[in-house]
Amino acid sequence: MTNANPTGVTRATLAKDLRLEWRSKDAINSMLFFALLVVVIFSFSFDPTAEESRRIAGGLVWVAFLFAAVVALNQTWARELRNQVLDAYRVSPAPANSLFLAKALGNFIFVAVLEALMTPLFIVFYNLRAVGPPYQLLIVAILGTWALVVNGTFFAAISLRTRSREIMLPLLLFPISIPALLAMVEATSSILTGEFSAKFWIVLLVAYDVVFTMASLFLFELILHAE
Amino acid sequence: MKRAFPILAILTAALLSYGLYQALVVAPTEKTMGDVQRIFYYHVPSAWTGGVLFFVNFVASIAYLVRRNTKADALALASAEVGVLFCTIVLVTGPIWARPVWGIWWTWDLRLTLTLVLWLIYVSYLLLRRFSTSGQTPVIAAVLAILGTLDIPLVYFSIWFFRTQHPQPVIGGGGSIDPRMLHAFFVNLIAFTCFGALVCWSRYRLEILRREVEETQALESLLEVRSSR
Numbered sequence: 001m002t003n004a005n006p007t008g009v010t011r012a013t014l015a016k017d018l019r020l021e022w023r024s025k026d027a028i029n030s031m032l033f034f035a036l037l038v039v040v041i042f043s044f045s046f047d048p049t050a051e052e053s054r055r056i057a058g059g060l061v062w063v064a065f066l067f068a069a070v071v072a073l074n075q076t077w078a079r080e081l082r083n084q085v086l087d088a089y090r091v092s093p094a095p096a097n098s099l100f101l102a103k104a105l106g107n108f109i110f111v112a113v114l115e116a117l118m119t120p121l122f123i124v125f126y127n128l129r130a131v132g133p134p135y136q137l138l139i140v141a142i143l144g145t146w147a148l149v150v151n152g153t154f155f156a157a158i159s160l161r162t163r164s165r166e167i168m169l170p171l172l173l174f175p176i177s178i179p180a181l182l183a184m185v186e187a188t189s190s191i192l193t194g195e196f197s198a199k200f201w202i203v204l205l206v207a208y209d210v211v212f213t214m215a216s217l218f219l220f221e222l223i224l225h226a227e
Numbered sequence: 228m229k230r231a232f233p234i235l236a237i238l239t240a241a242l243l244s245y246g247l248y249q250a251l252v253v254a255p256t257e258k259t260m261g262d263v264q265r266i267f268y269y270h271v272p273s274a275w276t277g278g279v280l281f282f283v284n285f286v287a288s289i290a291y292l293v294r295r296n297t298k299a300d301a302l303a304l305a306s307a308e309v310g311v312l313f314c315t316i317v318l319v320t321g322p323i324w325a326r327p328v329w330g331i332w333w334t335w336d337l338r339l340t341l342t343l344v345l346w347l348i349y350v351s352y353l354l355l356r357r358f359s360t361s362g363q364t365p366v367i368a369a370v371l372a373i374l375g376t377l378d379i380p381l382v383y384f385s386i387w388f389f390r391t392q393h394p395q396p397v398i399g400g401g402g403s404i405d406p407r408m409l410h411a412f413f414v415n416l417i418a419f420t421c422f423g424a425l426v427c428w429s430r431y432r433l434e435i436l437r438r439e440v441e442e443t444q445a446l447e448s449l450l451e452v453r454s455s456r
Contacts, residue, residue, distance in 0.1 A: 151374075158371065161361035171354055172371065175347040176378050179385035186389065200388055208381050215377055219370050222292070226363035 006098040013102035020079070021110065027072040031114045035068040039118075039125055057126055058188030062181060064118070066148060069111045070170050073152035076103050077160045086160075089224065096221035104153040104216075111145050131194030140191070140198065143205040144184035147212065151177055154216045157223045180208045232428060239425045242418035249411035257408075266324045268411050272419035273316040274342065280310030280423055281349065285376045288369035298435065300365035303372060304356060305430035307349050313423060314346045340386045348375040 021027055042060050046053060080086040089099055122128055130137060152173050159168035174181075187201035250268035257264035287303035290296065321339065322332040333339065352375060356368050 154374075158355065158367050161363075161367055162355065162358040163360055164358065168355070168358055172351050175344065175351045176374060178344050178347075179378065179381040182385045182389060204381065204385055204388070211377055211381065212374070215374055219373065222366050222370055226361055226366045 006095050009094040009098040010102040010105070013099055014106055017102065017106040018109065021106075027075055027110050028113060030071050031068040031110065032117060034071050035064045035114060035118050036121070038064040038067055039121060043125060053126065054128070054192055055189060057122075057128055057192055058190075059185045060126070061119075061122055061188060062144070062184045064122075065111065065115060065145075066174075066177075066181065068114055068118075069107075069145075069148050069152060070173070072110045072114075073107060073149070073156045073173075074159075074166050074169055076107060076153055076156045078156075078165070081160070096224045097217040099224070100153065100157075100216060100220040104150050107149040107153050108146060111149055112141075115141060115145065128192065130192055132191035132198065134191070136191050136198050136202070137188065139202055140184060140187045140205065143202065143209055144180065144187075147180035147184070147205060147208050148173075148177065150209065150213050150216055151180075154212075154220065154223070157220070161226060180205060183208065232432075235421060235425050235428070239418065239421040242414065242421055246411065246415040246418040249407075249414050254408045254411040255405050260328050263324055263327050266320050268415045269419075270317060270320040270324065271412070272416045273313045273320070275416060276419045276423035277310050277313035277317060277345075279420065280306045280313065280427060281345065281376075283427070284310060284349075284352075284372055288372035291365055291369045292373075297365070297438065300369070301434040301438070302427075302431050303365075303369065305427050305434055307352055307372070309423060309427040309430055311346065311349050311353060312426070313419075314342060314349070317342055318346060335389075337383075337386050337389075340389075341383060344382050344386075345379070348378065 039060075042064070046056070077086065080089070152169070155172040155176075156169055158172060159165040162168045183201040183204045187198040187205070190196035190198045190201070246268070250265055254265065254268070256262055283306040284303050287299045287306060291299040291303060321342075325334070326332050352368065352371055355371055356364055359367065361367060
């Protein structure tokens with residue numbers, strides 16, 4: 001049965017999702033506008049240019065990205081319900097975890113693009129500047145985004161099986177992601193303020209990514225076939 | 228097995244009343260904290276029972292995925308529900324103690340935050356079961372339970388690094404504790420474990436009965452449709 005080439009399935013699905021997004025730009029537009037709204041609304045609750053705001057900036061940045069990412073994650077599988085594409089996946093001999101990997105990589109690219117576009121805005125609006133080593137910010141961004149996206153893609157598939165699925169995704173995603181969120185926020189804050197080392201948090205993010213990537217790849221087949 | 232249930236019920240009632248007497252009357256009043264310290268005889272055993280029930284949930288979820296036995300799924304549901312209940316008791320009794328002793332209701336330290344996050348994870352588990360429209364709710368619930376358990380060590384390490392100011396465990400500290408306090412504590416620990424098992428068991432039996440009723444009703448309506456044709 002499973003003579004389908006796993007990397008071929010991943011590549012084809014990823015290419016299809018990227019092409020769809022390139023033509024519609026649904027996910028990226030809604031995420032961008034949403035994140036922009038979050039940035040503006042946050043700025044009302046404190047003085048964003050004050051020096052002490054630097055301490056909470058890490059949290060703000062990630063909360064904005066998290067909320068925006070949920071917008072894109074919700075569309076991951078919902079898109080496949082139209083025309084019974086998901087049922088076609090289910091009966092096809094393509095391995096479930098390569099399908100999952102394609103979806104997670106696609107979401108990773110969307111959220112990464114969002115972050116790349118939003119970061120300059122944060123720097124301008126919140127007057128940010130890293131006191132610690134800036135290359136670490138890139139590491140934290142990559143690991144943190146993957147942590148959000150790998151769980152988010154998985155839970156989006158679960159919430160597909162529920163009533164009011166758009167609400168269900170954050171309800172499942174946020175509690176489990178707490179260690180990853182804490183690590184991202186703390187790592188970013190310690191790099192921005194330069195007061196602490198971010199090494200422990202980066203190690204924790206790596207552990208989180210490894211554990212949940214393995215678990216998701218291993219368990220996804222059960223979710224795909226649970227109707 | 229069915230005869231064991233009333234025996235466990237009587238044993239639990241006896242242990243709980245003996246534990247109550249030990250905790251409120253026999254155990255001496257703690258010197259610095261006063262009577263409010265007695266809440267520990269309920270707080271810590273509840274935390275222990277909740278932890279055991281979450282572990283039962285994990286084992287039952289794996290058993291369900293391996294064997295596809297509906298009884299394992301009923302046990303997973305029952306243990307998660309009752310576990311959340313005990314976890315709630317912990318989260319309520321903790322601040323009642325903390326307010327007079329620490330001067331604050333809540334602090335974001337290791338064990339408090341860990342308990343809260345555990346509570347959040349299992350509430351989301353129960354919500355998923357509630358909101359699921361899938362015919363295979365047990366499968367997706369079991370998968371979530373496994374992911375939730377995998378998350379616990381990561382939560383632990385992240386908060387451990389974040390901060391810790393909780394009083395270190397006072398059990399096993401040596402001669403500083405009055406033996407009557409230890410006695411009251413262990414009696415309550417056993418009593419609460421039995422209590423948790425008892426409540427979980429009745430919830431499990433209720434769930435099995437509920438499913439049987441549902442199946443019978445579905446069967447009956449099916450037969451009615453046939454005979455009316």
